[in-house]
Amino acid sequence: GExxxxxxxxxxxxxxxxxxxxxxxxxxxxxxxxxxxxxxGKRPQLIIDIRSNVGEKKDQRIAVTLNKTxxxxxxxxxxxxxxxxxxxxxxxxxxxxxxxxxxxxxxGTLLAVQP
Amino acid sequence: GAGxxxxxxxxxxxxxxxxELRCDPISGHTALYxxxxxxxxxxxxxxxxxGTGAADDSGLPNDRFFxxxxxxxxxxxxxxxxxRGDSAVYLCASSLRFSWGADSGANVLTFGAGSRLxxx
Numbered sequence: 001g002e003x004x005x006x007x008x009x010x011x012x013x014x015x016x017x018x019x020x021x022x023x024x025x026x027x028x029x030x031x032x033x034x035x036x037x038x039x040x041g042k043r044p045q046l047i048i049d050i051r052s053n054v055g056e057k058k059d060q061r062i063a064v065t066l067n068k069t070x071x072x073x074x075x076x077x078x079x080x081x082x083x084x085x086x087x088x089x090x091x092x093x094x095x096x097x098x099x100x101x102x103x104x105x106x107x108g109t110l111l112a113v114q115p
Numbered sequence: 116g117a118g119x120x121x122x123x124x125x126x127x128x129x130x131x132x133x134x135e136l137r138c139d140p141i142s143g144h145t146a147l148y149x150x151x152x153x154x155x156x157x158x159x160x161x162x163x164x165x166g167t168g169a170a171d172d173s174g175l176p177n178d179r180f181f182x183x184x185x186x187x188x189x190x191x192x193x194x195x196x197x198x199r200g201d202s203a204v205y206l207c208a209s210s211l212r213f214s215w216g217a218d219s220g221a222n223v224l225t226f227g228a229g230s231r232l233x234x235x
Contacts, residue, residue: 004157006157032222034223034224036226042228043206043226043227043228043229044158044206044226045226046223046224046225049223089157089158091157095222101146101163101170101171101210101222102148102160102163102171102173102174103148103158103160103224104160105150105157105158105159105160106157107156107157108155108156108157
């Protein structure tokens with residue numbers, strides 16, 4: 001079945017440093033890759049997503065890259081701030097008419113930004 | 116409503132009991148999803164609806180779990196003969212529509228705050 005692996009499971013950085021979280025997916029038909037941020041006790045919230053027709057997308061301090069050949073995508077956070085501390089989940093899905101739209105999530109990365 | 120609403124926020128029950136969890140999606144969202152999240156894990160897909168019909172129920176763990184969405188809006192997740200292993204946060208999400216169109220924002224899933232189920 002479909003599977004998404006995520007690394008690392010925990011990541012500690014100093015404020016101002018960059019953080020990188022990596023995911024690989026097994027279903028080669030996947031074409032939609034969102035990233036969710038979940039603070040303790042809160043709901044997951046979408047922070048950025050990318051579709052398979054582009055290789056990179058950026059939104060201020062956050063960027064996502066996609067390598068379809070390697071079935072690999074990554075989240076990059078620059079100039080980290082304490083408020084970036086949370087659990088981050090990657091996900092993948094097939095996202096086109098007639099096919100299932102379920103998101104398959106990775107196991108999460110606990111990011112701690114030390115002031 | 117303005118967001119995805121889930122009730123109850125917390126449910127404590129005894130092993131063997133029946134529970135219902137309710138989800139009220141964002142108004143106008145035709146797709147609705149149920150996920151289960153155990154402590155320290157990512158959300159695990161259970162079922163999703165397009166309108167009133169279950170488009171994919173492949174994630175339901177066994178026949179004790181059932182979900183309905185009779186009028187294409189509110190959905191209820193039903194768990195019979197609860198077991199301790201059912202304890203988790205049950206998340207509901209909705210999105211504007213199912214298929215990938217020109218509008219890149221159409222398929223974004225918006226999650227509710229979840230229902231925390233504890234089976235003693």
